[in-house]
Amino acid sequence: MTFEEKDIIYPPLHPGTDRTFIRFYDGELDLNSIFYAGEKDSLPQRIFVTDTSVAALPVMHSFIDFFRGEDFSHPKIEAGFTGKRGKDVLLILGAGETFKTIESVLAIVKAALDNNGQRSAVFVGIGGGVITDMTAFAASIFKRGAHCELVPTTLLSMVDAAVGGKTGCDFDSYKNMIGSFFPAQKIHICPSFIESLSEREYRSGMAELVKTALLYEPEFFERIEKNPEALNDRKGALIKEGIRICVNAKAKVVEQDLTEKNIRMQLNLGHTFGHALESMSGLGVVAHGDGVAWGMARAADLSQRLGLCTKEYAKRVKNFLASFGWETEPVHPAMKEKYASDEEIAKVLVNAMKKDKKNSSDRIRFILQENIGETVITEVPEEDILAVLK
The missing domain is CATH 1.20.1090.10 (Dehydroquinate synthase-like - alpha domain)
Known part of the structure; x- marks a missing residue:
């Protein structure tokens, strides 16, 4: 048996961004001032993702309120909540390692698709390592790569999980078996979050x-x-x-x-x-x-x-x-x-x-x-x- 061979030479795969800007904040974090100060129509759509534990923190209330709509009759937000703020979307997932699944990642992708998300959209993970890993992973696979920003809320995610571009989820009881390398464009670190940790x-x-x-x-x-x-x-x-x-x-x-x-x-x-x-x-x-x-x-x-x-x-x-x-x-x-x-x-x-x-x-x-x-x-x-x- 004989064969002929032809090779194709590719440039290195682009990992979503060529640099990450890490901002350290003093005092209590105000997400509205970070993402909505001087809001302009030219800003890209944001797909915000958090979990029920983080959503329950008092520091999050003013931010989440803008995604509730006009009906405030049910102040408690459960897993699966999806709210809108103009073209932006907020998705709340269940909290903890048991929710670090491909189904949760696909729920993030679906929230973006259901709200006409484009490749220019920015996926913003607000939470611990579970949320930051999954949000960045969803960004990496959405239409073959959107954009990502992270707001780590636990000490673990501040010192490790949110930094460095490792993304993914667990599979079949094994840790982080599915994932990608996809660094965030920005990471917003506010140490005051750790005061609320268990x-x-x-x-x-x-x-x-x-x-x-x-x-x-x-x-x-x-x-x-x-x-x-x-x-x-x-x-x-x-x-x-x-x-x-x-x-x-x-x-x-x-x-x-x-x-x-x-x-x-x-x-x-x-x-x-x-x-x-x-x-x-x-x-x-x-x-x-x-x-x-x-x-x-x-x-x-x-x-x-x-x-x-x-x-x-x-x-x-x-x-x-x-x-x-x-x-x-x-x-x-x-x-x-x-x-x-x-x-x-x-x-x-x-x-x-x-x-x-x-x-x-x-x-x-x-x-x-x-x-x-x-x-x-x-x-x-x-x-x-x-x-x-x-």
Whole structure:
């Protein structure tokens, strides 16, 4: 058999925008002043997306009221609400990881289509990582690419999820299996939102902040290690500084490696273990940050087992994580409630890790550390992984 070959050379795929403008706000965020100050007819249509938890916040009321229409007889807004403000649209989805589905993404697309959305439309996600991920994903697939802006409302989405262009949703109980790289044109960060977070949500974001400190900011890690209680002051200068440090660190990485071919993989410290835990305990049972914190403890033990770090360093990391109340033992309590033995739990988690989209071979790729700021990307045999899970 013979054949002739013809190649087609393409330019790099455009990811929606060639730059992201990140704005840090002081004081309470006023969405009307951001999106409707000096409103002009020439502005593109906006498809605003949020969830029931964010919509219930007092700071959101004045913004949402303009989308209610003239009938104010039902002040409570449920999931599925769609309102209009001129040509703009507001869609409210259910809150939480269980709603991070392809059906929710398609609901965003449908809201845009039902309201004559064009490729010039701007999809604006107002919420935590679930909302920002799905809204940006919907923008990336709507008519092969619209535009996107994000307003992160949780600590997790401010320091990580909204920055860097990763979009997507869960599928078939696995985390973020469907998605795209599609950076937002603008990200509006207002730290005052974190004052309204539950303790669970706040701790979840704190884990990503700690992760960034371990990866890139030894001096900042040492400061919070000496005084971890300071991070509990949600109005304090330290948490605001931490948000900026995380955004700047991630921005620097993403500028060099948007599509995670090399150094961006470092940002997955704790995530291979953590995502497996989230998936196999049941999505939403373990908060993302709690999973990542547990994953960082497992990564520390794995680093020690492979001779990459000292026993003292692994202990230092685990002691710090434990000081915030995160689980650091090999077997997470959420898994004990579902499986019969530690051996079964370990095997279930490893099988979930094999499905991780970051792997490229039969071995499982991990982000491990030799010390603070000294990070290694390596593939690890299954027997070593099992050893730190039981």
